[in-house]
Amino acid sequence: MLNLSQNGCSVWVASSSEGLLTPTAVALGKFDGVHLGHQRVIQPVLHAGGQFSVASSPQLTTNNGQLTNQEYTYSTVVTFDPHPQEFFTGQPRTLLTPLDEKVQQLRSLGVEQLVLLPFDKELSALTPEEFVEKILVQQLRCQRISIGQDFCFGEKRSGTAKDLQLIAAKHNIPVTIVPLQTYTGDSPTQSSCVSTTPTQDARISTSLIRQNLEHGDIENANLLLGRPYTLFGIVVQGQQLGRTIGFPTANLQLPKEKFLPRQGVYAVRVFTLSETSDVAPSEILGVMNIGNRPTVNGTYSSAEVHLFDWSGDLYGKKLAVELVKFLRPEQKFASLEALKTQIQLDCIVAKEVLRAGAKS
Ligand SMILES: Cc1cc2nc3c(=O)[nH]c(=O)nc-3n(C[C@H](O)[C@H](O)[C@H](O)COP(=O)(O)O)c2cc1C
Ligand SMILES: Nc1ncnc2c1ncn2[C@@H]1O[C@H](COP(=O)(O)OP(=O)(O)O)[C@@H](O)[C@H]1O
Numbered sequence: 001m002l003n004l005s006q007n008g009c010s011v012w013v014a015s016s017s018e019g020l021l022t023p024t025a026v027a028l029g030k031f032d033g034v035h036l037g038h039q040r041v042i043q044p045v046l047h048a049g050g051q052f053s054v055a056s057s058p059q060l061t062t063n064n065g066q067l068t069n070q071e072y073t074y075s076t077v078v079t080f081d082p083h084p085q086e087f088f089t090g091q092p093r094t095l096l097t098p099l100d101e102k103v104q105q106l107r108s109l110g111v112e113q114l115v116l117l118p119f120d121k122e123l124s125a126l127t128p129e130e131f132v133e134k135i136l137v138q139q140l141r142c143q144r145i146s147i148g149q150d151f152c153f154g155e156k157r158s159g160t161a162k163d164l165q166l167i168a169a170k171h172n173i174p175v176t177i178v179p180l181q182t183y184t185g186d187s188p189t190q191s192s193c194v195s196t197t198p199t200q201d202a203r204i205s206t207s208l209i210r211q212n213l214e215h216g217d218i219e220n221a222n223l224l225l226g227r228p229y230t231l232f233g234i235v236v237q238g239q240q241l242g243r244t245i246g247f248p249t250a251n252l253q254l255p256k257e258k259f260l261p262r263q264g265v266y267a268v269r270v271f272t273l274s275e276t277s278d279v280a281p282s283e284i285l286g287v288m289n290i291g292n293r294p295t296v297n298g299t300y301s302s303a304e305v306h307l308f309d310w311s312g313d314l315y316g317k318k319l320a321v322e323l324v325k326f327l328r329p330e331q332k333f334a335s336l337e338a339l340k341t342q343i344q345l346d347c348i349v350a351k352e353v354l355r356a357g358a359k360s
Helices: 036-045 084-089 099-109 128-139 163-169 206-214 220-223 338-359
Strands: 002-006 010-014 024-028 060-065 066-068 074-081 113-118 141-149 176-180 232-237 250-253 264-273 283-291 302-307 320-330
Touching: 010 099, 010 302, 024 036, 036 099, 036 141, 066 128, 066 176, 099 113, 099 220, 128 141, 128 163, 141 163, 163 176, 220 264, 232 283, 250 320, 264 338, 283 320, 283 338, 302 320, 320 338
Parallel strands: 010 113, 024 074, 024 141, 074 113, 141 176
Antiparallel strands: 002 010, 060 066, 232 250, 232 320, 250 302, 264 283, 264 320, 283 302
16 A cells, blocks of 8 residues: 655555555546546545535544544545556556556545555456445445446446446445536536537547547647646656757656657646645746657657756756647758757747737
8 A cells, every 4th residue: 555645645545455544435437537527526525525525534523513423434536457458458558647647636636545446357357246345345335436427347347337326225325426528618518429529529538638639639638637738757868969959858757658649849838846845836838849859860759848948957857747739740850950940930839829828
């Protein structure tokens, strides 16, 4: 079990029955991206703002000033590790939110515990009834459950959301089934299949966000996520060429499973993160290139950012780079001089985009 903690707040990350915080109010799902639809599913198990209301501090409940022995229930997200698709295909899967990022997002929503159920032969062979009894009732001492309408569980995904509701009712556990969310512009709604583009189902989903990112449609991806798609990484050394053309770039080492958007150049907002300081990081604007750098015969994919009007040493620092807009695909230039001229233009366009974004 891990306790990932930052700025004094923490989320328990448990992967076995040992050390679980129980009893629990459980949101069940894969939750890759923790997008607007996921947030709706998680809401009913949160202490603040959800339908679920219990004591606001562990162990003790005050009721009209008197202490009662009502047990504190932990708002918990239960997910699977590895991603079931990775287990069945044997292929590593890239993620919108690798574990650290998912924990950070869940914490910011008010989730207290993340349980990673090891998705293996044994778990995948449980019948829906066994899953409820062994995992939810016995291990998690679950008091309430929230799931999305399309949730499937148990052997061969044979259990539906309705099945979970029926089985859980036998154990007196209420189940909230959250309708699938679609995006219509202002806020997510529950109407079915309203398309923002003629060819796409606008239901908020991890795969729709991945498609948008693959096409460089960052604005749509960000709307569906409810926040900017962000690359978190440590700054490592590159070929030290950037400084020679007047555009030093901080090269990010990203989690290997992080899903990367379309290769090319982006307008971005950058934050330097510190593990120790409680001071909110300040924003620096910049341009990012994601790609193989064909002009310098690059052999591997890199993500590198040039910060506007900034100088200093970033090696070893952790950066959060929020993608704002895709500007152009990566190209092979005839010379470094030609690349430099293009990067100057990229900076002008990025500054305009970011300035316009700041005004709206
Ligand atoms: C805004 C921007 C746009 C870029 N566009 C391209 C490009 O189109 N083609 C390319 O080969 N490299 C591109 N690069 C990557 C440069 O080749 C790279 O920054 C340079 O080689 C310095 O690399 P270094 O950090 O390893 O020193 C771009 C970099 C930036 C910051
Ligand atoms: N405005 C800036 N944007 C990005 N990095 C900068 C900037 N000014 C200084 N640096 C520093 O320069 C380094 C990048 O210089 P560069 O010549 O591209 O070397 P490298 O190939 O190692 O990335 C960054 O890692 C950072 O420490």
